[in-house]
Amino acid sequence: CLPKIMFLMKPSVFIFLFTCVFQLSHPWSVNNFLMTGPKAYLIYSSSVAAGAQSGIEECKYQFAWDRWNCPERALQLSSHGGLRSANRETAFVHAISSAGVMYTLTRNCSLGDFDSCGCDDSRNGQLGGQGWLWGGCSDNVGFGEAISKQFVDALETGQDARAAMNLHNNEAGRKAVRGTMKRACKCHGVSGSCTTQTCWLQLPEFREVGAHLKEKYHAALKVDLLQGAGNSAAGRGAIADTFRAISTRELVHLEDSPDYCLENKTLGLLGTEGRECLRRGRALGRWERRSCRRLCGDCGLAVEERRAETVTSCNCKFHWCCAVRCEQCRRRVTKFFCSRAERPRGSAAPGLGLKP
């Protein structure tokens, strides 16, 4: 049982510890939850935890067929874990976590889970565009944004480039939630003639926020700040200026990513050996179809085919009255895994190892 994500706020305000556990047989779960402090924060903390978890689940979904697949080790958001990476993947983890927290708080608010908050009707009655007025119940993203900022951004206590990077990416995550909101409208007029419409903004599926941030991940900008800019006032000014010049819609990183093909115990990376990849069957997207090449081939590994049989109920028939009888169908499934190419000992590849 290891603490993974720790939100540690200023003790004078409140303390909020969020620990989770990775169990081998299950996806990781939030399992332990401790907090003390003023009531206001207690009200939101379970939502914040649920939001952080949904961010992590989305990370695992979006990176399921990537060399880096959002491993547990990457999920330490706080600086208390010692080594802090500052690469493209770190940027994504921060963005998706803060987006998840904002998203869940906003959704909770719309569902009436909090007494203190409800729909955003601040623009209701105003003209929104041609032929439509603001009306109805817009999701209150302003609320979600503000509370998410208080919880997630408070993790960054430093003033160095890494802290600035994390704050920037937290903000990019929140921008992604706002930027993917959808307008929904209702028609008014004689028998639904739609002479006027009232419209409101609603959250998309969180999957869409994840997909949006995955695109931002591929386009992440690298800034060169680790050398030089020290902890002096001038250095901090340079850091602030650099980040101010970059749109908060974009993800930013400071370091290059390590080679995720390879196992690296220091960095807690497993490498791609043994990973499953997808080849045929099902309706695969382009990214999935190329997963064997990306995970195995390009990493110098072979693709190993493993056949297995699954038994399922099938050809079920309804018998009067009232039973359902099924047959047991065996189905062959083929799965693909990356494995170290094996060459029988002593047999060198042609053209190699020939001694004169």
Ligand SMILES: *[C@@H]1O[C@H](CO)[C@@H](O)[C@H](O)[C@H]1NC(C)=O
């Ligand atoms: C907010 O929503 C999440 C997930 O939908 C749920 O787990 C949590 O209990 C909700 N919070 C409150 C205060 O109802």
Ligand SMILES: *[C@@H]1O[C@H](CO)[C@@H](O)[C@H](O)[C@H]1NC(C)=O
């Ligand atoms: C692991 O990563 C670190 C940092 O990038 C690097 O210095 C080290 O050489 C790597 N170790 C292995 C075994 O690749």
